Amino acid sequence: MAKESILITGACGQIGSELALSLRQKYGNAAVVVSDVRAPQGELAEGPFEKLDVNSEKDFERLYEQYKFTQIYHLAALLSASGEKNPLFTWQLNMNSLLYVLELARQHNIKIYWPSSIAVFGPETPANHTPQHTVITPRTAYGISKLSGEHWCKYYHERYGVDVRSIRYPGLISYKTPAGGGTTDYAVDIYYKAIEEGQYECFLSQDTYLPMMYMPDAIRATLELMEATSERVKNRWAYNLAGLSFCPTQVAAEIQKVIPDFTVTYKPDFRQKIADTWPNSIDDHDAQTDWGWKLEYDLPKMTEDMIKNLRTKLKNKVS
Ligand SMILES: NC(=O)c1ccc[n+]([C@@H]2O[C@H](COP(=O)([O-])OP(=O)(O)OC[C@H]3O[C@@H](n4cnc5c(N)ncnc54)[C@H](O)[C@@H]3O)[C@@H](O)[C@H]2O)c1
The missing domain is CATH 3.40.50.720 (NAD(P)-binding Rossmann-like Domain)
Structure with a gap:
């Protein structure tokens, strides 16, 4: 090399x-x-x-x-x-x-x-x-x-x-570094709040589908x-690049499988307007055929990994 x-x-x-x-x-x-x-x-x-x-x-x-x-x-x-x-x-x-x-x-x-x-x-x-x-x-x-x-x-x-x-x-959803001011940040915040507070106020409406990964x-x-x-x-x-396509209620339901008492309320702000102009889901056929792209994480697998790693991270922060 x-x-x-x-x-x-x-x-x-x-x-x-x-x-x-x-x-x-x-x-x-x-x-x-x-x-x-x-x-x-x-x-x-x-x-x-x-x-x-x-x-x-x-x-x-x-x-x-x-x-x-x-x-x-x-x-x-x-x-x-x-x-x-x-x-x-x-x-x-x-x-x-x-x-x-x-x-x-x-x-x-x-x-x-x-x-x-x-x-x-x-x-x-x-x-x-x-x-x-x-x-x-x-x-x-x-x-x-x-x-x-x-x-x-x-x-x-x-x-x-x-x-x-x-x-x-x-x-993009991750547990290592906080998201930096995008319209899809709710999908990171929701995991932190589920673990730390058991409740979350979402800045997008419950049925807003967006492409995520x-x-x-x-x-x-x-x-x-x-x-x-x-x-x-x-x-x-x-x-x-397609990734996943889900709305806030779907990610909340997935989190509730692990944290059953978790609740979400919805209070859309200016970011809703931006989200409304974006696609629900993406076709990434070209990436697949040109350079062999293949997705690995679906919503359940991602949620399991996010919660496991965030719990460790937040526990270490406190202790
Ligand atoms: N995170 C996502 O969901 C997402 C989705 C689509 C595209 N992108 C793109 O990926 C790239 C990285 O996104 P991210 O989510 O890591 O963003 P982020 O906001 O988390 O990080 C951006 C970094 O740029 C630094 N920065 C800001 N102004 C700077 C300057 N003048 N000079 C040098 N550094 C400066 C900030 O300190 C920050 O660390 C961006 O181009 C973004 O548009 C991100």
Whole structure:
């Protein structure tokens, strides 16, 4: 295997904190530089860290000169719900930083991973089994930035041969790092509240179906896409990834199998409006045929794993 030097931006977030550990396991601690505007905690701190604000093109260049990266996982972004509080800043942060990364990749032949999102879709998009290529009409600043980002990725690939790969992640559920301001965050919060308080007030209505995925599947998908040979990566915008499709009552019912007294009330807020523009479920046929993607965790298996691991984590926090 050729020697890799890897940069992860936004690495202290929900995805980065787990992706970084998987990459370090594969390539060794020294090969994976974790970067963020905040300092890494726990296991994540056991390897190189650089404070990097992705608004600074100069700092990207400085770090490139120091480490000569061969891969960049560019995760830093403002997410859907946080992004609506400051739409123009969201556009600037999400877009400018991607262009800095693509330019660096063009100049130095760096392989890029950049996540897109189901937020690219809109109310005109077919809501069930949303196809890979379809009507795409985002309604949030975040979704607009992700759709534009997909086009820039495709452009840099076709025009300059940049090896850039992307997935439209559904809502991601994990127990290690809290979710970072997305519309699907309820599906993480609900597990914490079930264990800590036995009750939860949900910010989406009970029958809101959204595409979701357990973090181990999302990390595996990311690594599998990055490891696929170039010929297999036929889509240079971003791959649909289906994952699960469930509504709050379904996840609550699954939790009640383990915590029977758990109760949920519903008080939809501004995030309901965003959720209403997103699909219920996704068709990921292309990811399956192009690079062999296969989901592992269904809702019962994920719930069992979440509750088991969260109970241990929260118990350790108290003691
Ligand atoms: N988590 C999901 O459900 C989900 C779904 C679809 C797509 N995504 C995408 O995956 C990526 C990572 O998402 P996440 O859930 O880990 O997000 P997160 O909010 O948990 O983490 C983002 C990280 O970026 C850092 N950051 C913010 N501004 C920065 C800046 N100017 N410079 C450097 N770092 C900065 C934050 O400190 C944070 O650690 C994002 O691009 C997001 O759009 C996430």
